[in-house]
Amino acid sequence: MKKIVIIGASIAGHTAAVGLREKIKDCQISLITEGSYPLYDKSKLLQYLCGLLKEKDLLMVGPDFYQQQSIEFLKDRKVVQVSPSRKVVHCRHKDKRESYEYDFLAVCSGRRSVLPEITGINKEGIYTLDSLNDYKQLRQHLISDPVCFIGSVRRALPAATMLAGRQREVKVISSEGMQPAEPIDGMEIVSSEVIELIGESGVQAIRLKEGKIIGTSLPVFVPALTAANSDFLKDSGITMDGELLCVDESMCTSIKTIYASGAVCLRQGAAAAEKSWDEAIQESRMLVDGLAKAIGGADV
């Protein structure tokens, strides 16, 4: 029986897992994610942040879904390295190391925010807005301090507007010099750059380029720059464009046993633009067809 390992359990990985199970009955499928949840709806995360929705309202599949589909769901596992020659995926799970062998690997590990290299960036209490875990952390710590969004005005505005509308004091600190079309009550846009995060344990304040200090324990980084989660393949010899995995029209990479779909990859001839939810689904369907053909599964 062939073993298929999928890295990433958001929309690209989930669609690949379900599609492969439907197409190939006699294969073992393992779905690995560093997150703690099965598929959830990212478009509802802001409502969750503001307390308008509960965690369970975001989840798109029930707790037994993967078990019922005979898909092994492995959460809280960060893939740290892939060895294509030995066909092994190495993960970190809590304080332990684990390895999973595969015949075929699907990389659906998406993208993450790239944090700036400033003093104090490795302190506790730095927030991003990439995953449900991030939103959950921020929601738990929303206290009376101002929330300081740092980075891209475009990326900050949806969350900043929503929080300001709920009587939170919100600052957006950006060097882009961009302002919203209309002033928003409770939100201040500060045209500057953060150069230091200050605090003994955690963050208590941020220092701007001009020397001004703003008190906050809630620095939320929303950088314009995001990067593909492909570090675990960087020494593998696989073909990449920057950190994006290059794939052909079957979503196969330059290594014939490794496929990729969604935000982590770049299709031949396509522009390196951010992908929507629907585009990730579309690509994972192509991956299923390509991988099923390679395995020689049913309907191919």
Ligand SMILES: Cc1cc2nc3c(=O)[nH]c(=O)nc-3n(C[C@H](O)[C@H](O)[C@H](O)COP(=O)(O)OP(=O)(O)OC[C@H]3O[C@@H](n4cnc5c(N)ncnc54)[C@H](O)[C@@H]3O)c2cc1C
């Ligand atoms: C807050 C937010 C709101 C959005 N709203 C919309 C919207 O309304 N409409 C829309 O079309 N698009 C929206 N998007 C974009 C859309 O969510 C993405 O296009 C889509 O999520 C890409 O899916 P993906 O599965 O390729 O990657 P991702 O969703 O990024 O998923 C990556 C998966 O890989 C896992 N992973 C990453 N690295 C590792 C590792 N080393 N080890 C193990 N697991 C790993 C992650 O835990 C995650 O499960 C939104 C994005 C965000 C962040």
